[in-house]
Amino acid sequence: MALNGMQIYKLLPQKNCKECGFPTCLAFAMKLAQGNVEAEKCPYMSDDAKAKLSEATAPPMRTVKFGAGDFEYALGGETVLFRHEKTFVNRPRFAVMFSDAMSSDEVDRKIKNVNEVNYTRISEEMHVEIAAFKCEREDKDAFISLIKKVTDSCPKVVPMIMTENTEIAEEAVRQFGDKGPILFGANDQNYEAMVNLAKDHKLLLGVTAAGKEKLYELVEKIQKAGYKELLLDAGSRNLKGTFDDMINIRRTALLSGDRTFGYPTVAFVCDMAQDKMMQLACATLFVEKYASIIVLSDIDYSIALPLFALRQNIFTDPQRPMRIEQGIYKIGAADEESPLLVTVDFALTYFIVSGEVERSKVPAWILIPDAGGYSVLTAWAAGKFNGKSIAKAVKEFEVENKLKTRELIIPGKVAVLKADIEDELPGWKVVVGTEEAATLTNFLRNYKQAAS
Ligand code: SF4
Numbered sequence: 001m002a003l004n005g006m007q008i009y010k011l012l013p014q015k016n017c018k019e020c021g022f023p024t025c026l027a028f029a030m031k032l033a034q035g036n037v038e039a040e041k042c043p044y045m046s047d048d049a050k051a052k053l054s055e056a057t058a059p060p061m062r063t064v065k066f067g068a069g070d071f072e073y074a075l076g077g078e079t080v081l082f083r084h085e086k087t088f089v090n091r092p093r094f095a096v097m098f099s100d101a102m103s104s105d106e107v108d109r110k111i112k113n114v115n116e117v118n119y120t121r122i123s124e125e126m127h128v129e130i131a132a133f134k135c136e137r138e139d140k141d142a143f144i145s146l147i148k149k150v151t152d153s154c155p156k157v158v159p160m161i162m163t164e165n166t167e168i169a170e171e172a173v174r175q176f177g178d179k180g181p182i183l184f185g186a187n188d189q190n191y192e193a194m195v196n197l198a199k200d201h202k203l204l205l206g207v208t209a210a211g212k213e214k215l216y217e218l219v220e221k222i223q224k225a226g227y228k229e230l231l232l233d234a235g236s237r238n239l240k241g242t243f244d245d246m247i248n249i250r251r252t253a254l255l256s257g258d259r260t261f262g263y264p265t266v267a268f269v270c271d272m273a274q275d276k277m278m279q280l281a282c283a284t285l286f287v288e289k290y291a292s293i294i295v296l297s298d299i300d301y302s303i304a305l306p307l308f309a310l311r312q313n314i315f316t317d318p319q320r321p322m323r324i325e326q327g328i329y330k331i332g333a334a335d336e337e338s339p340l341l342v343t344v345d346f347a348l349t350y351f352i353v354s355g356e357v358e359r360s361k362v363p364a365w366i367l368i369p370d371a372g373g374y375s376v377l378t379a380w381a382a383g384k385f386n387g388k389s390i391a392k393a394v395k396e397f398e399v400e401n402k403l404k405t406r407e408l409i410i411p412g413k414v415a416v417l418k419a420d421i422e423d424e425l426p427g428w429k430v431v432v433g434t435e436e437a438a439t440l441t442n443f444l445r446n447y448k449q450a451a452s
Contacts, residue, residue, distance in 0.1 A: 003056040005033040011052055013044040061253045061262045063090065064229050066204040067158040068180035073129060075204075075231070075292040076264035081254055083314060090264075091315035092287055094307070095130035095160060095295040097270045098150055100143045107146065110298055111153045117304040118156075122322055122347045126308040127156050130182070132295050133172075135163035140171055147176055160184050160206070160293075166193040177201045182231060182293075184208070184266075188218055195227045206266065208233040212248055219260050230263045231293065237271040239282055243289065250290040264292030276303060287311050321373035322347040328397045329354065332363035336402065339364045339447055341409040341433065342390055344371035344379045352437045360441040362448050365403065369393030380414045387420030394425060409433040409447070 003011075009029035020041040022028040031037040032053065039045065039053045063077030073093055080086045096114055098107060118127045131150050135143045147159055160182040161172045169183060184206030186194035191207070198205035207222060207230050209215035215234045222230065234245035246265055253262040267286040273279050280303050283294050287310050296303065316322055323345045331354055343353045345368050357364050369392065372384035379385035390408070394400065406428045410417055412435035421430045434443045 003033065003053075005030040008032050008053060008056070011045075011049040012042065013046075015044060017044070019043060059262075060257050060259060061250075061264075062228060062230075062259070064204050064231065064264060066180050066182045067129075068178060071129070071156060071158055072180060073158070076262075078250075078290070079254070081250065083318060087317040087319065088315050090292070091311050092292050092294050093129040094283075094299070095132045095293055096128050096157075096299050097132045097134060097268075097295050097297050098146060099134040099136050100139060100146050101134075101136040107149065111150060113299050114154045114157065117299050117301060121309065121312060122351070123324055124312060126304065126312075128154075128299055129156070129158060130160050130293065130295075131157040132160040132184075133162055135161075135165065135168055138165060138168070140168045143168055144172060144175060147172060151176065151179065158182070160295075162206070164190055166190050166197070169194065170197055173197055173201050173203065177203070182206055184231070184233075186218075186222065188214070191218060191222055192225065195222055195225050198229065199227055202229070204229050204231055206231040206233060208235060210235045212245060216260055219263070223260065228263075232261070232263050232265045233268075234265075237268055239272045239285075242267050242272070243285065246286065246290045265290065266293040266295065267291035268295045270295050270297035276300075279303070280307060283307055284310055287314060323373035324350045324368060326368050326370050326393060326397075328399060328402065329366045329368065330363075331357045331366060332361070334363035334365050336404045338362075338403075338405070339409060339444065339451075340367060340399070340403060340405050340407065341365070342367040342369065342393075343411055344374060344376050344385055345369070346371070346373055346375050346379070349375055349437075353440065356437045356440040357444065360444040362444040364444065367393055367397065367399065367408070376411045376413050380417070385414065385417075387417060387422075387424040390417075390421050391424035394428075407431055411435070 009026050012025040012029055014025045016024050020028045032039060039050055059077060059079055061076050061078050063074050065072060065074050067073050074090045077089050096110055114128045131154060133147050151159055158179055158181060159176050161169060162184045163169050164185040164187055173183060182204045183198050186205050186207045194205060207218055209218045212234045215232060232249060236242045236245050249261045249265055252258050269279050269282045272282045279296055283296060286294050324347045326345055341364060343349055343366060354366060369389045371379035372382060374382060374384060408428055409431045410433060412433050415432040418430045418432060422428060434440050
């Protein structure tokens with residue numbers, strides 16, 4: 001449980017020496033309770049008090065990790081119930097379910113689907129992050145060869161080993177431990193062996209029980225056994241029950257500050273509906289509230305495009321604009337004579353402009369300077385999109401070496417920048433483009449015709 005200001009005050013040396021930068025120990029304690037200052041600011045605190053305080057002032061929901069290398073992911077660590085209160089920090093990860101009871105045709109089809117969904121949206125690579133493996137036949141060899149087949153064929157997925165059989169779990173962890181798998185299946189009967197296995201291999205441990213109350217008791221036992229890298233499952237496999245569990249677990253952690261439920265959770269959407277669009281609808285619900293891993297029965301672009309876009313939109317900081325990387329972007333088969341446009345690094349603007357350029361079928365380049373991540377007019381008004389910033393980008397990205405053109409098409413809304421840019425870029429001609437991206441297609445076609 002988190003400590004309040006008075007409880008923290010009792011742990012302090014109470015010298016009122018002001019060396020922490022606060023007039024009294026009580027003032028320092030109040031700030032510590034709000035999480036606005038580090039305990040280390042007080043040089044006189046005992047090690048014992050420091051240990052108690054760091055536990056008490058840690059975020060109510062633990063951040064845990066799984067995976068390895070380029071495919072290591074963090075889950076949890078959330079501090080608010082609603083994104084508009086601050087921000088969500090660790091996005092949920094998507095899994096596809098495999099089972100040793102599936103036919104090899106079905107396994108092959110899912111492998112193909114998992115590998116096919118792979119694309120970039122606003123500088124983020126989108127793909128399935130986890131393959132969940134359910135051990136249904138209790139056949140160790142068949143289970144291991146299933147995991148091997150899928151992980152060999154899908155190098156970007158991290159395995160989630162789902163078994164309550166500790167012997168099978170041990171063998172699977174021995175064989176795939178280097179991938180940082182999630183070990184899922186600690187229950188009231190096997191938790192001691194599962195905790196030891198997870199501890200030895202430093203794995204995220206999935207804890208499952210029939211209902212929240214039993215899960216709570218089990219997590220308490222596991223915490224007492226000294227393990228806190230946990231993923232929670234309160235056992236429900238239908239929409240209403242799982243939704244209820246998610247809300248209760250998250251509220252218990254964040255509103256009551258009860259760290260027994262301060263862990264990420266998993267939702268098995270694959271068990272909630274047969275219809276894939278209904279599964280998609282369920283998954284969108286749990287992106288928002290509050291699953292950290294969402295297990296689907298399969299994936300394709302009709303599922304991935306809305307789901308991954310929703311996740312990206314919700315798990316970005318609302319206080320920071322979505323930006324795309326500065327640089328010069330080639331659209332179509334652009335060559336050194338192709339038109340060059342400039343716009344801002346606000347992701348939405350870039351994707352609208354690049355979409356219209358693609359639609360025009362006129363190969364072109366788009367230059368993106370540092371414009372603070374704002375839209376065109378906002379960036380201009382803030383002094384972030386001007387002759388200097390555009391000229392800087394032209395030099396930084398060596399546009400004059402790469403292209404023969406010395407014409408730069410600017411957004412019509414900032415026609416006022418024409419002279420400013422021409423002053424900063426001697427030898428360049430600035431062409432005022434359209435005010436709206438929607439008319440860019442015709443503009444580019446006419447521009448190309450006039451040039452040829
Ligand atoms: S430095 Fe420590 S002892 Fe001194 S006022 Fe701050 S909290 Fe109190």
